Structure formats: structure tokens, C-alpha cells
Amino acid sequence: MEKVFGLLGHPVGHSMSPLIHNNAFLKLGIEARYHAFDVKPEFVKEAIDGIRALNISGCNVTVPHKIAVMDFLDEINDEALQIGAVNTIVNKDGKLIGYNTDGRGYVKSLLDETEEDIREKSVLIIGAGGGARGVVTALLRHGVGNIEFTNRTIEKTIPLVKLAKEFHVPSATIEKEVAEENLINYDVIINTTSVGMSPNIHHSPLSLKLLKTDTIVSDLIYNPLETKLLQEAKERGGKTVNGIGMFVNQAALSFEHWTGVKPDITQMKKNVLQQLGGTTC
Structure with missing residues (x-):
């Protein structure tokens, strides 16, 4: 069965996260799909409940929800606690764990x-x-x-x-x-x-x-x-x-938290550069 991953943010229409993660899933032969979910601030709790209810395997979190989601997770790792924000959620057998890879x-x-x-x-x-x-x-x-x-x-x-x-x-x-x-x-x-x-x-x-x-x-x-x-x-x-290196590397670290597999960072960077109209190096 295809796993589902996603991005929680508002707005999210501009995000390139679906592009790079879906390409990585495809290249590695992982049956999964990444979606961008536009979540208004007043519905953060419901969004986290939805991860549990729909058995979504993991999510990234972007502005303005990186702090708000912390109240609704089961566990937050030390680094994320020190930062005071979460950008990655892992669903481990129904237990939602927050990390920060930024x-x-x-x-x-x-x-x-x-x-x-x-x-x-x-x-x-x-x-x-x-x-x-x-x-x-x-x-x-x-x-x-x-x-x-x-x-x-x-x-x-x-x-x-x-x-x-x-x-x-x-x-x-x-x-x-x-x-x-x-x-x-x-x-x-x-x-x-x-x-x-x-x-x-x-x-x-x-x-x-x-x-x-x-x-x-x-x-x-x-x-x-x-x-x-x-x-x-x-x-x-x-x-x-x-900022491309940070964007790609934080995404790759999130991917690794979810799957245990390291994606091709060079390919991720090429995807972003192509989307932005820059050189593909």
C-alpha cells in the first residue's frame, strides 16, 4: 500500500517540497506520495489528529505552524526542544515524534x-x-x-x-x-x-x-x-x-527520518534549480 507524506503550512502553493520528495520516492522505488496540505492556523490540532486518523507516515511543517504543532505531538526530540520548533513529524506506529532538521x-x-x-x-x-x-x-x-x-x-x-x-x-x-x-x-x-x-x-x-x-x-x-x-x-x-543548500539538506534529513534511506541530494538540488530557472550544476 502506498504511504502518504505531506507538508503542513499556510500558504503552501509555492512549495517545492512535493517536487523533490516525490522525485526521490520515484528514484528509490519507494511506494509513497508527498502532498502539500494548506492548513489554516486555527486547524492545526485537527491536522495533527488527521495524521493519526489517516495513518499518514510523516510530515514536514513550515510557517506558521512550526511552534504550534508541538502542543499536539507525543514526543519531541532534544534538538527540536532546544530550537523551540518542529519541522518534521514521524508517525512511528501511531506515535507522533517531532524533529527539527533546519x-x-x-x-x-x-x-x-x-x-x-x-x-x-x-x-x-x-x-x-x-x-x-x-x-x-x-x-x-x-x-x-x-x-x-x-x-x-x-x-x-x-x-x-x-x-x-x-x-x-x-x-x-x-x-x-x-x-x-x-x-x-x-x-x-x-x-x-x-x-x-x-x-x-x-x-x-x-x-x-x-x-x-x-x-x-x-x-x-x-x-x-x-x-x-x-x-x-x-x-x-x-x-x-x-539558501538552496539548506532547503535541500533539511529535506533530505527529513526524508531519512521517515524512510531510513538517504536520498540523492545532488538530484534534489538539480530539481530545485531547474524549477527556479537557475543552472543545474
Whole structure:
């Protein structure tokens, strides 16, 4: 009998998750189908009940439900608890277990694409939302030299500073203008906000006028493939990393949680790039 997997989010019409997961099932000969389920916030509990009732084998969870679903799961693994959000649900014989693969997927893509050791590097995080929490947790678990945070609402960075202290990693909150004046202090700059995402492609979360050469500048956004932030970084001699690697790697980790099988990450990336009209590498 064909297994069913899905995505819980609102809206979900733009998602490329069905494309990459269904292709992976097909390539591996797994009898399964992945669907995108548009779930309004007031129906999250009913959606989780539906996973049980319909014996759906597993789901991804995207905005705005990554926190809300936690109240209705049977178990949440330590990493997801630390992040405070779930992006992957596994139905294990009727027991719903929550995981978060976002941060691990991001760090893997950062290491793969830059081929650099970041354990002693100084990192600047732009943003303090759910995306930042996942990335920061994974970076702290991996190890970094120190980490600073800037956000439009400074108060929202306080939980991230506390999280860094738990790992005994030096951290601080810094105003955007101060960060822009002291870019020489950072080896890695990561945008976790939606600023610069299509259709607002002419916006950037930070000015890079004082960027030092070879700084790694990473953007979780993958549409467009090269945001204004990354364009400016490239012009100033920075190393750039877009959000495709994170998207594909977190999806692959979810797939592995569900099936116990590693999908072809290169093929997943090709599918996404083809859909976005980029090069297939």
C-alpha cells in the first residue's frame, strides 16, 4: 500500500517540497506520495489528529505552524526542544515524534559549500525568528568562536544570547548600524530574515560597504538565487552561500527520518534549480 507524506503550512502553493520528495520516492522505488496540505492556523490540532486518523507516515511543517504543532505531538526530540520548533513529524506506529532538521541542514550546506572550518570563526546573525533559532542552535552544537545578533527588534535577540551562554560561547546583541560599521570583526554573516525575498528583491537587511574580503555571507533565501545582499557581498570579494543548500539538506534529513534511506541530494538540488530557472550544476 502506498504511504502518504505531506507538508503542513499556510500558504503552501509555492512549495517545492512535493517536487523533490516525490522525485526521490520515484528514484528509490519507494511506494509513497508527498502532498502539500494548506492548513489554516486555527486547524492545526485537527491536522495533527488527521495524521493519526489517516495513518499518514510523516510530515514536514513550515510557517506558521512550526511552534504550534508541538502542543499536539507525543514526543519531541532534544534538538527540536532546544530550537523551540518542529519541522518534521514521524508517525512511528501511531506515535507522533517531532524533529527539527533546519539547523543541521543549514550547517551541512555551509560546510559543504565553503569547505571551511567555522569552529573558531566570529559570526553575525541577522534576525531573531524561527529560522535564526534553528541555525543558531546548530551552529552552537557544531562550535563557533563567538556569535553576535542584530535584529530590527533588539529584545527578540535575548533568547538567542541566553542560548549561546548555555554553550559557553561568547555572544552579544548589536544595533544594525554598529554592525555595519564593524563588519571587519566578522568571518561569517548570516541573514535569517525574509528581507530580499522575491518579489522584494531590491531590499537588503544590511549594508556591506565595509565588508572584508573572503567573509562568508550566507542568506537562507533561495528565491531569488542571488539576493541583493549576496550580490553586494560578491562585488566586495565575499564568499556567498544561498539558501538552496539548506532547503535541500533539511529535506533530505527529513526524508531519512521517515524512510531510513538517504536520498540523492545532488538530484534534489538539480530539481530545485531547474524549477527556479537557475543552472543545474
